[in-house]
Amino acid sequence: MAEGRRGLGRGLSALMDEVDPAIAAQQGARSRAETPIELIQPNPDQPRRSFPEAEIEELAQSIREKGVLQPILLRPAPRAPGRFEIVVGERRWRAAQRAGLVAVPAVVRELDDLQVLEIAIVENVQREDLNALEEAMAYKALLERFGRTQEAVARAVSKSRSHVANTLRLLQLPPAVQDHVAAGRLSAGHARAIAASENAAALAERIVAAGLSVREAETMARADKGAPRKAAARKAGSxxxxxxxxxxxxxxxxxxxxxxxxxxxxxxxxxxxxxxxxxxxxxxxxxxx
Incomplete structure (x- = not known):
């Protein structure tokens, strides 16, 4: 396994600052430099899909006052010669545009599609920037597009295999429940609590309407699941x-x-x-x- 892959769990610093110079040279890494914003494009496989307006504006104000403190990570755009694709830092790139910058500090690395996706997932998971559904979709991409096992995905993102498996289960929820998770109305804990229920959509509406805690959602899901069994038990004999x-x-x-x-x-x-x-x-x- 390449050195860059072994360092994934340690975060972005392992990818930008702690790589052996000989390895960096071999992989074609370039030094930090100001890169024109107009030459940078987002990664279509970016795990994070939601960039709240208030969050971008807050960061833009910080950039106006202090500049971009941490360089973004780029790679040469695979299908656009002369341009660069964002690996990590799309939020900073968006905020820098809002702040009126014409260039941003960046590190350019030669990375393949699998490395790009793994790095983006690790960074977003470590920063807790992904909602649970975005995280699940990112894991699914690693499994289906790149043939990773759940165990390999868990190692890459420094999570337990059970965490990866339970996060993936969220993709089996009805679309209405997934919408609640994506919008932040339901947490991953809420969604997992009702994932095994045949009435997940109805339970989700009740949780959102009543503002129930995860523990309360678990109790409600157990009661909903136990109702048919209790009815069958009464029919068969107490x-x-x-x-x-x-x-x-x-x-x-x-x-x-x-x-x-x-x-x-x-x-x-x-x-x-x-x-x-x-x-x-x-x-x-x-x-x-």
Missing amino acids: KDADTLALEHDLAEVLGLDVGIVDHGGAGELTIRYETLEQLDDLCRRLTRG
């Missing part, structure tokens, strides 16, 4: 008080839904989890010691 009490005690200890079916001393114990984090936590509990 469990005895001892079985119900044991289910309740185990659920309290594990923090998960527990079901017990007893047939005269033999039966089944079912533990239901809704996220990989819950499964990881259960495994740690069961294997402790």
